[in-house]
Amino acid sequence: MQKNSSSNIKSSELRKNIRIEVRKRRKSLDENFQTQAESSLNINFFQHINPAKNTAIGVYLSNDGELETNLLIQSLWDKNIAVFLPVIHPFNGKTLLFQRYEKNSTMTQNRYAILEPKLNCSEICPIDQLDFLLMPLVAFDEQGNRLGMGGGYYDRTLATYYNQGWTKPRLIGLAHDCQKVSQLPIEAWDVPLPEILTPTQYYQWG
Ligand SMILES: Nc1nc2c(c(=O)[nH]1)N(C=O)[C@@H](CNc1ccc(C(=O)N[C@@H](CCC(=O)O)C(=O)O)cc1)CN2
Numbered sequence: 001m002q003k004n005s006s007s008n009i010k011s012s013e014l015r016k017n018i019r020i021e022v023r024k025r026r027k028s029l030d031e032n033f034q035t036q037a038e039s040s041l042n043i044n045f046f047q048h049i050n051p052a053k054n055t056a057i058g059v060y061l062s063n064d065g066e067l068e069t070n071l072l073i074q075s076l077w078d079k080n081i082a083v084f085l086p087v088i089h090p091f092n093g094k095t096l097l098f099q100r101y102e103k104n105s106t107m108t109q110n111r112y113a114i115l116e117p118k119l120n121c122s123e124i125c126p127i128d129q130l131d132f133l134l135m136p137l138v139a140f141d142e143q144g145n146r147l148g149m150g151g152g153y154y155d156r157t158l159a160t161y162y163n164q165g166w167t168k169p170r171l172i173g174l175a176h177d178c179q180k181v182s183q184l185p186i187e188a189w190d191v192p193l194p195e196i197l198t199p200t201q202y203y204q205w206g
Pocket residue numbers: 060061062063066086088096112114136137148149150151152153154
């Protein structure tokens with residue numbers, strides 16, 4: 001008990017420090033670097049993932065220095081791939097819904113000032129009907145463990161992923177190369193990423 005609780009304190013402290021450090025790192029990337037990274041991601045995505053037409057993909061709108069996804073979203077639209085964005089659940093406030101995002105979608109700011117489509121239940125896609133889910137992250141390690149912003153949104157939303165034996169969506173983390181750390185302290189609820197794409201690398205585990 002003693003040992004367990006003290007190692008948990010250590011783990012959460014470490015996670016907090018890694019979050020602060022890596023968020024600082026990605027936020028300090030300048031505009032030119034971000035533009036180049038966004039363009040490289042677009043090329044790397046179609047080289048390694050290349051989804052078929054008529055597939056459905058969950059993406060995110062960048063925030064806090066995250067790898068920009070605007071160009072990728074444009075390319076997906078051009079290929080008639082349906083794009084969905086995370087919307088914080090209006091009732092429980094703890095999980096994510098994925099709602100269709102089109103050029104003319106009405107947007108609204110969530111509690112973190114991130115744009116999300118204005119809730120329209122008829123445009124929500126059940127998560128296990130998405131073919132791909134491109135996930136934001138703060139840090140990842142050499143085993144594909146993921147550390148997020150600390151809200152637990154993706155972890156809670158995907159909690160049923162393994163125990164219900166879902167085969168979809170394919171989970172792919174998106175990050176700058178500088179967000180890689182050698183080893184993350186993991187928690188029981190963390191959902192590891194089988195694939196991670198950066199502007200220059202494609203990692204695949206398992
Ligand atoms: N682009 C993007 N969208 C996303 C996520 C994400 O990580 N990236 N999320 C992934 O889960 C969800 C939102 N989660 C978030 C959690 C914390 C903060 C954040 O900025 N926290 C502030 C404190 C804010 C406050 O409570 O006042 C901070 O830590 O500085 C942002 C988003 C859904 N949408």
